[in-house]
Amino acid sequence: MLHITDPATGPAATDRLPEAPARHLTDPTTRAVVRLQNGVLTAARDFLRGHGFTEMLLPMIGPVTDPGVRGSKQVDIDYYGHRYKLMTSAILYKQASLLAFDKIFSIAPCVRLEPLETANTSRHLAEFHQIDVEVAGASREEILRLGEDLVRHIVREVTEHHAEEFESLGRDTGAFAELLGQSFGHRTHAEAVAELRDMGHDQSADAEIDWQGEAMLSAKSGRPFFVTDYPKGSRGFYDRESRDEPGTLRNFDIIAPEGYGELCSGSEREFEYARIVARMRETGENPAKYGWYLQMVREGIPDSAGFGIGLERFTRYLAGLDSVWQASAYPKVPGVIAP
Amino acid sequence: MNGRLTDASPHESPYDSTDEGPDDPGLRAEGPGLRAGYPGLRADAFPAEAVRDRARRGTAALFPPVEAYGRTLFGAARTPAHTAPGADLLDALRLVPPVFMPRRLEKLIDLAREPMHHDVDLTTVVGALNSPLPAYLSAFGSTQVASADLGTAASRQAGRLGLPMVIGENVVPVNGYGRLGTAAAGDTERSLLGRIRAYLDELPDGMGGVAVQQSTEDADAEVWNLVYSDPSARPLLESGRLAFELKVGQGAKPGLGGMTVLNRAAAARVAEQYAVDDVLGGEERVLRCSSPGTFTEEILRQQIRLMRNNFPRARVWVKLHPGRDVRDAAAVAWSAGADAVTVDGAEGGTGWAPLGFLDAVGLPLGECLRRIGRPNGSLLASGRMWEGTRAAKALALGATAVGLGRAALLAVEEDPERGLTRLVEALALELRLLISALGKYEASALAYEDVWSAGTGLPHQDPSLATPLGTQP
Numbered sequence: 001m002l003h004i005t006d007p008a009t010g011p012a013a014t015d016r017l018p019e020a021p022a023r024h025l026t027d028p029t030t031r032a033v034v035r036l037q038n039g040v041l042t043a044a045r046d047f048l049r050g051h052g053f054t055e056m057l058l059p060m061i062g063p064v065t066d067p068g069v070r071g072s073k074q075v076d077i078d079y080y081g082h083r084y085k086l087m088t089s090a091i092l093y094k095q096a097s098l099l100a101f102d103k104i105f106s107i108a109p110c111v112r113l114e115p116l117e118t119a120n121t122s123r124h125l126a127e128f129h130q131i132d133v134e135v136a137g138a139s140r141e142e143i144l145r146l147g148e149d150l151v152r153h154i155v156r157e158v159t160e161h162h163a164e165e166f167e168s169l170g171r172d173t174g175a176f177a178e179l180l181g182q183s184f185g186h187r188t189h190a191e192a193v194a195e196l197r198d199m200g201h202d203q204s205a206d207a208e209i210d211w212q213g214e215a216m217l218s219a220k221s222g223r224p225f226f227v228t229d230y231p232k233g234s235r236g237f238y239d240r241e242s243r244d245e246p247g248t249l250r251n252f253d254i255i256a257p258e259g260y261g262e263l264c265s266g267s268e269r270e271f272e273y274a275r276i277v278a279r280m281r282e283t284g285e286n287p288a289k290y291g292w293y294l295q296m297v298r299e300g301i302p303d304s305a306g307f308g309i310g311l312e313r314f315t316r317y318l319a320g321l322d323s324v325w326q327a328s329a330y331p332k333v334p335g336v337i338a339p
Numbered sequence: 340m341n342g343r344l345t346d347a348s349p350h351e352s353p354y355d356s357t358d359e360g361p362d363d364p365g366l367r368a369e370g371p372g373l374r375a376g377y378p379g380l381r382a383d384a385f386p387a388e389a390v391r392d393r394a395r396r397g398t399a400a401l402f403p404p405v406e407a408y409g410r411t412l413f414g415a416a417r418t419p420a421h422t423a424p425g426a427d428l429l430d431a432l433r434l435v436p437p438v439f440m441p442r443r444l445e446k447l448i449d450l451a452r453e454p455m456h457h458d459v460d461l462t463t464v465v466g467a468l469n470s471p472l473p474a475y476l477s478a479f480g481s482t483q484v485a486s487a488d489l490g491t492a493a494s495r496q497a498g499r500l501g502l503p504m505v506i507g508e509n510v511v512p513v514n515g516y517g518r519l520g521t522a523a524a525g526d527t528e529r530s531l532l533g534r535i536r537a538y539l540d541e542l543p544d545g546m547g548g549v550a551v552q553q554s555t556e557d558a559d560a561e562v563w564n565l566v567y568s569d570p571s572a573r574p575l576l577e578s579g580r581l582a583f584e585l586k587v588g589q590g591a592k593p594g595l596g597g598m599t600v601l602n603r604a605a606a607a608r609v610a611e612q613y614a615v616d617d618v619l620g621g622e623e624r625v626l627r628c629s630s631p632g633t634f635t636e637e638i639l640r641q642q643i644r645l646m647r648n649n650f651p652r653a654r655v656w657v658k659l660h661p662g663r664d665v666r667d668a669a670a671v672a673w674s675a676g677a678d679a680v681t682v683d684g685a686e687g688g689t690g691w692a693p694l695g696f697l698d699a700v701g702l703p704l705g706e707c708l709r710r711i712g713r714p715n716g717s718l719l720a721s722g723r724m725w726e727g728t729r730a731a732k733a734l735a736l737g738a739t740a741v742g743l744g745r746a747a748l749l750a751v752e753e754d755p756e757r758g759l760t761r762l763v764e765a766l767a768l769e770l771r772l773l774i775s776a777l778g779k780y781e782a783s784a785l786a787y788e789d790v791w792s793a794g795t796g797l798p799h800q801d802p803s804l805a806t807p808l809g810t811q812p
Contacts, residue, residue: 073564105648115568117576117652143682206676207648231642281633282641284585286555335570 016323018331021339025329032165033327036158037315039165041107043157044131047150051134053103058093060109064289066091067236070208072104073113086111089308090295091238094134095269098302102136107311114334121211122323123261125312126332134306140250140268143305144226147254147264148184151224151309155179158318171320175258178223182255185225192217192227208234211261228252237279239267252307260317266307273298387749390725390762393704394750397761398768418805427686428705432732432790440778461767461782465740466679466717468503468548468580468656472767473734473782477721478507478552478584491537492755493747498538500763501546505584505656505742506534532571539574541735548580552658555632556596556613567650581653582678583646587634587668588660590687590722593701598691603615636671643675654678656719660703661685666710671793675718680714682707684722690803727769735785
């Protein structure tokens with residue numbers, strides 16, 4: 001006989017959970033991490049503004065949000081009697097914003113009720129932020145280079161200006177030598193699958209690199225690397241399908257080394273109306289609920305490419321933290337009741 | 340509970356009747372009077388009384404009255420209550436035991452005694468879930484919203500039996516913003532949770548499992564995401580007994596989406612989500628229509644891949660309506676990685692549907708199975724299933740298991756404590772008798788060679804088809 005888990009008891013197998021807010025906030029580690037995170041944001045803003053980007057404040061609620069999120073549940077809210085969503089990501093508004101500016105970025109909050117099994121991956125939060133970037137007319141290669149330059153700039157800036165924080169966190173900045181000195185590694189999804197299978201890991205060729213597989217690839221690398229060309233069926237409708245190689249997406253992830261895993265996801269975007277509607281169906285979506293977005297797409301939006309860097313994950317990697325929740329002042333671990 | 344399932348009387352609920360699922364108790368399923376003048380598949384009513392009899396008497400109902408034993412002559416002239424010759428390939432077929440039975444010899448050697456029907460192993464893997472017999476509980480539509488007790492009673496009995504169960508709560512999207520089982524959630528969500536809970540409370544280790552259905556319009560409510568991230572479902576997820584069923588269509592109205600009769604007030608509340616037609620006459624009732632969803636080969640393939648990607652720990656089932664290209668659709672589903680494909684024959688639903696659809700649209704289940712031929716994965720068949728001969732014929736045509744829909748509901752209504760259990764016990768005994776009579780001792784061993792009908796081309800002369808169809812090549 002099986003028993004229903006009481007929702008209040010939360011996940012069973014998390015190694016270490018955040019302490020009460022008063023303890024977490026006064027913990028020297030938290031303070032150092034938040035200061036380091038400030039350095040990340042400052043460096044990101046400086047870099048992007050210096051490259052002609054406009055910072056947008058994007059909506060937190062809307063009638064529809066990014067559906068392309070593996071296994072997680074969206075949060076519904078009652079918006080004057082209409083069912084609205086908290087943003088799981090800002091993707092729809094990123095595309096829309098290109099009607100105003102060619103290059104935009106945003107530090108966007110995201111809420112995803114992740115599956116409970118993610119409580120002990122050390123890298124999932126139900127509430128987090130992304131450094132979101134979108135560029136009209138950019139190709140995958142161009143946006144990928146921008147992502148690499150941005151990551152390198154941030155790491156250079158924080159290692160230069162936050163030595164004290166690294167010191168107090170016990171993080172040796174020598175870990176970033178390869179990142180700062182060499183270009184990022186590169187493998188396609190198919191190559192990553194083959195590599196994992198060679199390592200004895202049963203990775204599906206049709207799906208995302210699973211969390212264990214990602215950790216395995218990450219652990220054996222000394223610098224960040226790209227994984228490109230994910231198969232259709234592993235990502236949301238907005239990742240552009242290759243016109244030359246149907247079934248393959250023009251997208252990428254940046255995977256951090258040392259086992260920290262994915263930092264960033266990006267792609268060229270679908271922007272043509274009929275393709276977007278067909279891709280919505282392929283991802284099981286009901287186009288009817290995307291009314292405002294499809295109307296806009298029908299009238300024409302720029303083709304674009306962009307990415308989002310998970311701010312807390314990036315901070316975790318920089319600070320060398322055990323868990324991503326340590327990179328948040330008010331962490332929400334999936335399934336764990338927290339203020 | 341508001342009366343018998345066959346009543347057409349209005350309910351208190353705003354959801355007077357919906358149709359989702361092949362398997363809804365048709366509100367008018369039994370009324371031959373209603374069907375008079377409509378030729379075709381539907382002319383033979385669902386044998387509700389025979390089902391109720393089994394729910395009351397269990398295995399005793401398989402046999403003639405014992406009082407008549409020794410005093411009445413029984414012969415082939417008896418007209419079977421549950422068949423209507425010519426209406427359906429499955430009805431037209433006969434099960435045909437051979438004289439020579441090499442497999443019985445194998446069993447004899449194995450057992451060192453003459454095998455009996457008790458020796459037939461019925462255990463079956465149904466879409467990656469273990470079942471004590473080649474059967475599962477089909478989705479009940481939201482018709483039972485008016486009688487959530489029935490759904491819960493069915494779940495409890497199915498759990499006790501270890502029978503895999505499909506939950507087709509299309510009603511989740513209609514209500515509520517909350518999560519499963521919370522105060523903010525609508526009644527229907529509570530009923531989804533209530534059914535899972537009732538099922539789990541009784542479920543033996545290592546058996547059964549729950550398949551949660553989602554159709555195109557349900558996607559708005561993210562039923563799967565809701566279940567996958569809910570603590571209530573963890574026991575299922577962690578024991579590999581949670582499946583998600585992608586509902587492509589249903590037998591009662593192939594090519595159409597769900598239809599629900601609503602009162603006007605309820606219709607106003609869902610007007611943002613659903614098309615509502617004022618076509619039913621009168622002041623009170625309107626028709627809510629769901630879109631069926633658009634599928635192409637590529638859309639089906641990618642939706643299945645996305646399910647596997649997003650819910651890696653859940654099994655993937657796909658339910659097809661009896662379309663003329665059902666063979667191609669099943670092939671796409673299996674090749675994309677579906678753990679099971681359910682085919683719902685046109686005779687399946689007594690769901691609420693336009694009369695023309697009930698009478699004249701869609702392939703009967705037997706023809707679906709014939710077109711699919713040797714399945715390339717687990718093939719589940721639903722459509723008027725309740726007794727052993729029809730089930731055995733479906734297995735012989737390649738099905739892995741059969742779905743009990745209406746029959747299960749009627750049985751539970753007849754006796755909420757034991758009705759389904761008795762119906763299933765009767766089905767199991769009948770299958771054992773039939774399979775052993777065919778000289779076989781496993782449900783999966785049934786094959787084309789075991790059925791015959793004049794003019795149907797069955798059994799095939801191709802000797803390769805004499806091997807079991809229900810197992811993967």
